[in-house]
Amino acid sequence: MRDKYCGSVSKDDIGKTITLSGWVFRRRDHGGLAFVDLRDVSGIVQIVFSPDISKEAHEKAGELKQEFVITITGKVDRRPDGTENMNMPTGEIEIYVTSFEVLNTCKTLPFQIDEEEPNEALRLKYRYLDMRRDEVRKAFIVRSNAYKTIRDYLSENNFFEFETPMLTKSTPEGARDFIVPSRLNPANFYALPQSPQLFKQILMIGGFDRYFQIVRCFRDEDLRADRQPEFTQIDIEMSFVDVDDIVRMGEGLVKAVYESITGNVLETPIPRMGYDDAMELYGTDKPDLRFDLSMTDLTDIFHETELGVFKKTVEEKGAIKAFVLKGKTLSRKDLDTAVETAKEMGAGGLIWIRNENNTLQSPIVKFLNDGEKASMSERLGIASGDVIFIMAGPRNATNEIMGKFRLYLGGKYDLIEKDLYKFLWIVDFPLLEYSEEEKRYTARHHPFTSAKESVRTFQGDYDAIKAKAYDLVLNGVEIGGGSIRIFRMDEQMAMFKLINMSEEEASEKFGFLLEALEMGAPPHGGIAFGFDRLLMMLLRLDSIRDVIPFPKTQKGTCLMTGAPSRVSSKQLNELKIKTTIV
Numbered sequence: 001m002r003d004k005y006c007g008s009v010s011k012d013d014i015g016k017t018i019t020l021s022g023w024v025f026r027r028r029d030h031g032g033l034a035f036v037d038l039r040d041v042s043g044i045v046q047i048v049f050s051p052d053i054s055k056e057a058h059e060k061a062g063e064l065k066q067e068f069v070i071t072i073t074g075k076v077d078r079r080p081d082g083t084e085n086m087n088m089p090t091g092e093i094e095i096y097v098t099s100f101e102v103l104n105t106c107k108t109l110p111f112q113i114d115e116e117e118p119n120e121a122l123r124l125k126y127r128y129l130d131m132r133r134d135e136v137r138k139a140f141i142v143r144s145n146a147y148k149t150i151r152d153y154l155s156e157n158n159f160f161e162f163e164t165p166m167l168t169k170s171t172p173e174g175a176r177d178f179i180v181p182s183r184l185n186p187a188n189f190y191a192l193p194q195s196p197q198l199f200k201q202i203l204m205i206g207g208f209d210r211y212f213q214i215v216r217c218f219r220d221e222d223l224r225a226d227r228q229p230e231f232t233q234i235d236i237e238m239s240f241v242d243v244d245d246i247v248r249m250g251e252g253l254v255k256a257v258y259e260s261i262t263g264n265v266l267e268t269p270i271p272r273m274g275y276d277d278a279m280e281l282y283g284t285d286k287p288d289l290r291f292d293l294s295m296t297d298l299t300d301i302f303h304e305t306e307l308g309v310f311k312k313t314v315e316e317k318g319a320i321k322a323f324v325l326k327g328k329t330l331s332r333k334d335l336d337t338a339v340e341t342a343k344e345m346g347a348g349g350l351i352w353i354r355n356e357n358n359t360l361q362s363p364i365v366k367f368l369n370d371g372e373k374a375s376m377s378e379r380l381g382i383a384s385g386d387v388i389f390i391m392a393g394p395r396n397a398t399n400e401i402m403g404k405f406r407l408y409l410g411g412k413y414d415l416i417e418k419d420l421y422k423f424l425w426i427v428d429f430p431l432l433e434y435s436e437e438e439k440r441y442t443a444r445h446h447p448f449t450s451a452k453e454s455v456r457t458f459q460g461d462y463d464a465i466k467a468k469a470y471d472l473v474l475n476g477v478e479i480g481g482g483s484i485r486i487f488r489m490d491e492q493m494a495m496f497k498l499i500n501m502s503e504e505e506a507s508e509k510f511g512f513l514l515e516a517l518e519m520g521a522p523p524h525g526g527i528a529f530g531f532d533r534l535l536m537m538l539l540r541l542d543s544i545r546d547v548i549p550f551p552k553t554q555k556g557t558c559l560m561t562g563a564p565s566r567v568s569s570k571q572l573n574e575l576k577i578k579t580t581i582v
Helices: 055-063 120-125 134-156 197-205 243-262 275-282 308-315 332-344 370-380 395-412 489-498 503-517 531-538 569-574
Strands: 017-030 033-040 043-049 069-078 093-104 179-181 189-191 210-218 230-239 272-274 319-325 351-356 359-361 387-393 423-427 432-435 440-443 469-474 477-484 524-530
Touching (some): 017 093, 033 055, 043 055, 055 093, 134 243, 134 531, 197 210, 197 503, 197 524, 230 243, 230 531, 243 469, 243 524, 243 531, 272 275, 275 395, 275 423, 308 319, 308 387, 319 370, 319 395, 332 395, 387 395, 469 524, 477 531, 489 503, 524 531
Parallel strands (some): 043 093, 272 423
Antiparallel strands (some): 017 033, 017 069, 033 043, 069 093, 179 189, 230 524, 319 387, 351 359, 351 387, 432 440, 477 524
């Protein structure tokens, strides 16, 4: 029904008679001529209805309305001098219509496609209309092209692509499972996979050496801008590797995707930072390095201080941490707002000190001796016009709150260079973390993560065990993570023992993997990238919903289809299920 796509008609077609199909995007009447912008997935071209070319087509053109679906035949001509639109790829030509047919009409639209962005509820309810908007269409085309980039890169590096089951066993992986009842096995349930973790390890044990999959994953958790109940993951696993091998391969993949989308070169190797350094300097394991504002530890300077809050912090082996905001000369109102903001973030308080004409000004300055003021000024390198912000308290809590406060300062005072893409590897994560809810240590990543040292004979501080785990961060957002896996049965059982998982529980939940580890499992490891998050960040969008064709709302609903919905009593009876809600 067409010879070319609308966006591909060019000066080379001048003089040719061609057939196009698409949607009526805009219609304008100028004197005796009617102009229509005809749109398809490739772009827009201007078509002209002239009574001198076809009186019948010109008369029928008066019936055309926005989003009618039409097919036209006409002759390509150059636009008259002075009417060209150089902002359009087809802006130097137009097509004089000799005949056309209306293939379908369109009802009154709930929002105008060529005007400003509608509210999100309307966008999601009428997603098929939203997709016709230029910025949405372009994002989804980028998504499609990125699939090819990923597959080309991994295929060139000898990876095999395999699918793993969507209906699998419920295993503890950090979030709630979506469960699916089995009609053939009443009172038994499948789980939708949170990730293909166990299956990709099985593929390595099966000898396939290098696996990848662009896979759907499911997690029943609270939603936000960068989280959906179902999402897409670039899943990778490799045999006979260590951390450097995975990082190198992951960098190559991200470089290929980054360069294909942005057109810029990504310099590698990407810098690495240890987890402990990230927490001490930035208060987070995913620091945004688009602005240079790091914490400085002042604890040792105040070991003999008389200032109450500092003295208490030192005695309780906490931390005194500071930021220096350079050359901002903040007003008292600005400082009061900063204090209130810090308290809203969970801080017990926030101390500020201004340097005005090389004199320190603050309600607390009178409690500091000359040596403390001199040492602090020297360590922070402060100059006239600078402002110091200080928090004191338990080290971990202080670091985390200061990390949030850093982002506040970055946004409030335009410190963030928004045009930058700053990638960073975070390495040497803790293997375990203490769960206040469960009153025990749990695996920080997952229980199949290898430690940097054997856990079989471990007798020391649980908080000190480091994992062979790594995350890739972009502009303060985690876009990928993985680890080297445990590949020996005795090491895996030792890991389960560390997190207080009995042999019986381990066998019940992971019996098939444990048995496989005793069948010649090779050393292996992998990484998974959040495909939706990566695209969101590279396209500078605010939500992964903007790069997912059919996303859910923050309540996990699909406004277009009405999912989730009730099912019939017949279906429930077949599944031997009763609900408590009528």
